[in-house]
Amino acid sequence: MNITPGPLLGNIQTPADLRKLSKEQLHEVSEELRQFIIDMVSVHGGHFAASLGVVELSVALHYVFNTPYDQLVWDVGHQAYGHKILTGRRDVFHTNRKYHGISGFPKRDESPYDTFGVGHSSTSLSAALGMAIASKFKGETDRQHIAVIGDGAMTAGMAFEALNHAGVANANVLFILNDNCMSIDPNVGALKEYLTDITTSPTYNKFRDDVWNLLGKLPVGKRFTRDMASKLEAGIKGVVSGSSNLFESLKLRYFGPIDGHNIIKLVDTLQDLKDIPGPKLLHIVTTKGKGYALAEKDQTTWHAPGLFDKITGEIFKKIPDKPQAPKYQDVFGHTIIELAEQNNTIMGITPAMPSGSSLKYMMEKMPDRAFDVGICEQHAVTLSAGLATQGMRVFCTIYSSFFQRAYDQALHDVAIQKLPVVFCLDRAGLVGEDGPTHHGVYDIAYMRCVPNVVISSPMNEEELRNLMYSSQLSTQQQPFVIRYPRGQGVMPEWRQPFKEIKIGTGRKLRSGKDIAILSLGHVGNFVTEACKDLLADDLQPAHYDMRFVKPLDEEMLHEVFSQFDKVITVEDHAISGGFGSAVMEFMVDHGYTAKVKRLGIPDRIIEHGKPEELHRECGFDAAGIAAAAREMMKDKVTVTAI
Numbered sequence: 001m002n003i004t005p006g007p008l009l010g011n012i013q014t015p016a017d018l019r020k021l022s023k024e025q026l027h028e029v030s031e032e033l034r035q036f037i038i039d040m041v042s043v044h045g046g047h048f049a050a051s052l053g054v055v056e057l058s059v060a061l062h063y064v065f066n067t068p069y070d071q072l073v074w075d076v077g078h079q080a081y082g083h084k085i086l087t088g089r090r091d092v093f094h095t096n097r098k099y100h101g102i103s104g105f106p107k108r109d110e111s112p113y114d115t116f117g118v119g120h121s122s123t124s125l126s127a128a129l130g131m132a133i134a135s136k137f138k139g140e141t142d143r144q145h146i147a148v149i150g151d152g153a154m155t156a157g158m159a160f161e162a163l164n165h166a167g168v169a170n171a172n173v174l175f176i177l178n179d180n181c182m183s184i185d186p187n188v189g190a191l192k193e194y195l196t197d198i199t200t201s202p203t204y205n206k207f208r209d210d211v212w213n214l215l216g217k218l219p220v221g222k223r224f225t226r227d228m229a230s231k232l233e234a235g236i237k238g239v240v241s242g243s244s245n246l247f248e249s250l251k252l253r254y255f256g257p258i259d260g261h262n263i264i265k266l267v268d269t270l271q272d273l274k275d276i277p278g279p280k281l282l283h284i285v286t287t288k289g290k291g292y293a294l295a296e297k298d299q300t301t302w303h304a305p306g307l308f309d310k311i312t313g314e315i316f317k318k319i320p321d322k323p324q325a326p327k328y329q330d331v332f333g334h335t336i337i338e339l340a341e342q343n344n345t346i347m348g349i350t351p352a353m354p355s356g357s358s359l360k361y362m363m364e365k366m367p368d369r370a371f372d373v374g375i376c377e378q379h380a381v382t383l384s385a386g387l388a389t390q391g392m393r394v395f396c397t398i399y400s401s402f403f404q405r406a407y408d409q410a411l412h413d414v415a416i417q418k419l420p421v422v423f424c425l426d427r428a429g430l431v432g433e434d435g436p437t438h439h440g441v442y443d444i445a446y447m448r449c450v451p452n453v454v455i456s457s458p459m460n461e462e463e464l465r466n467l468m469y470s471s472q473l474s475t476q477q478q479p480f481v482i483r484y485p486r487g488q489g490v491m492p493e494w495r496q497p498f499k500e501i502k503i504g505t506g507r508k509l510r511s512g513k514d515i516a517i518l519s520l521g522h523v524g525n526f527v528t529e530a531c532k533d534l535l536a537d538d539l540q541p542a543h544y545d546m547r548f549v550k551p552l553d554e555e556m557l558h559e560v561f562s563q564f565d566k567v568i569t570v571e572d573h574a575i576s577g578g579f580g581s582a583v584m585e586f587m588v589d590h591g592y593t594a595k596v597k598r599l600g601i602p603d604r605i606i607e608h609g610k611p612e613e614l615h616r617e618c619g620f621d622a623a624g625i626a627a628a629a630r631e632m633m634k635d636k637v638t639v640t641a642i
């Protein structure tokens with residue numbers, strides 16, 4: 001479908017074109033940009049509501065600042081579609097998040113306007129501060145550094161670490177806090193309440209009006225002098241004394257709150273702030289999903305809705321012709337409730353992903369036992385550890401790639417103390433369109449070296465339920481990782497009675513004689529397919545679903561290496577340090593020799609695309625596994641590990 005930009009947007013290739021327009025034309029540009037985002041995302045998919053909320057901000061920033069010389073960092077980057085469209089990528093925007101297309105997040109090698117690669121939240125303040133300190137060191141006194149951070153991202157420890165430094169770093173940095181009261185789900189925590197207080201407080205609103213009156217009196221052009229800045233500062237002090245301002249207390253000059261959809265106000269304010277040196281924070285208030293009524297109303301659904309009819313707002317769902325297997329996240333979400341009904345020590349924790357992880361079902365049903373703690377993976381893990389010291393059996397559900405944030409906490413606070421926290425690592429493996437920042441492909445490697453930890457992965461829904469069941473039994477007294485992928489499993493009839501799985505035991509799914517294929521997790525289903533293909537050629541593969549990487553099923557591995565001289569391991573994880581590596585270590589440690597081929601993610605960054613495209617690229621889809629098996633059976637060398 002051909003999507004044409006409006007007449008003003010159609011003439012903007014780069015921000016230099018935008019800057020040729022009058023301030024009065026920016027409202028029209030914003031409307032065209034908003035419409036272009038709606039047109040594109042409805043047809044091509046991607047994140048939606050967050051970009052709509054910062055349309056005016058995106059236009060104002062590129063209008064006022066001399067980007068890319070002035071450096072602009074977007075936090076998370078899921079809201080940067082307007083930025084991408086204004087900075088040279090309008091005509092390729094239909095490739096957004098597609099295989100070999102542009103990335104859904106700012107990315108340094110994609111454009112000089114993308115000053116910092118993002119995807120995980122709360123990095124923007126540190127990155128922009130680093131850039132500002134470097135500019136100061138290099139004597140680039142005219143250079144501006146701006147970070148745009150959401151109220152959700154602001155809840156993370158990293159953001160506060162940066163604020164703490166920025167207040168004393170004496171560098172030229174502007175932090176823009178985009179406050180829309182939303183994370184993916186409604187934002188949570190005391191900071192959110194504090195921001196709401198500021199936004200609704202009559203004292204602050206009076207202050208804001210005073211600032212506007214002051215600015216209004218200034219001559220056009222160089223609107224803001226140092227003299228005015230110090231008057232304003234005195235004004236701020238007057239207003240905030242007695243009702244201390246968090247950001248002022250941290251030695252940042254605080255401005256706002258202002259309406260982030262008023263393009264003229266935004267432009268004027270940014271112009272003024274340009275002339276105020278040092279660390280500043282501008283608080284803007286916006287509506288997530290602005291300009292698309294359904295998105296404004298149900299901001300969580302429209303965070304990333306999938307394809308939709310932009311006129312009716314109908315979100316397209318495939319109509320299944322037969323009963324569908326559920327998503328793994330939903331199996332988790334319903335199973336934890338069943339378990340919690342039987343075991344009253346169970347609690348559920350999610351750092352900011354109640355919908356994504358499906359912990360929301362338990363949060364609704366058992367609000368005193370399941371919590372969203374905001375974007376704060378580190379806190380979520382140590383909080384779980386604290387709860388575990390008191391006898392609670394916590395299921396801490398975190399996306400695999402976000403769990404990277406909490407490595408020290410998992411090691412120092414959980415594993416060393418041998419606390420029986422269950423880590424449900426959702427989105428483990430290649431996640432697809434979100435790309436390299438979100439692929440959860442390192443968790444086995446970084447957890448496998450940690451003592452006391454059980455690491456498991458289910459091949460289907462029933463296995464996930466049984467692993468969850470086994471992880472909370474009183475006989476189980478150590479940290480327990482269960483990793484499972486994004487999306488659907490394979491069993492429409494998934495709600496089977498619980499069965500205990502003995503820790504460190506795998507399953508032999510088929511016997512064979514020519515080659516043994518060992519898999520971990522959902523990719524075992526690809527192996528099942530590959531085996532069918534091989535059988536058609538009269539080849540006899542054996543298939544073992546190992547279920548655990550740690551501890552490995554040693555009895556099963558002795559069987560494998562004593563019976564087979566050709567072995568393939570398959571995992572949706574980095575080959576380096578992963579499941580296959582663990583199997584090879586076992587082989588070497590026990591003096592076996594076999595030809596082993598490890599299939600998984602090679603030692604390079606895998607970009608975005610559909611999961612099937614990425615599995616194919618990495619060679620562990622069913623066809624890739626069958627091809628590797630055939631290749632090994634052609635090769636008669638039997639003693640060298642490759």
Ligand SMILES: Cc1ncc(C[n+]2csc(CCOP(=O)(O)OP(=O)(O)O)c2C)c(N)n1
Pocket residue numbers: 050053076078079119120121149150151152153154178180182183184288351352353375377402405
């Ligand atoms: C470390 C980390 N945890 C969780 C996420 C998932 N995530 C992406 S956007 C988002 C909400 C961010 O809220 P906010 O910063 O307020 O931006 P908004 O969507 O409201 O514009 C979350 C939780 C992430 N990207 N990174």
Ligand SMILES: CC(=O)[C@@H](O)[C@H](O)COP(=O)(O)O
Pocket residue numbers: 076078119184304356427431434486
């Ligand atoms: C930007 C971000 O981090 C999230 O919005 C992420 O894209 C969600 O991923 P899922 O769609 O897998 O929940």
Ligand SMILES: [Mg+2]
Pocket residue numbers: 150151152153178179180181182183187
């Ligand atoms: Mg927000």
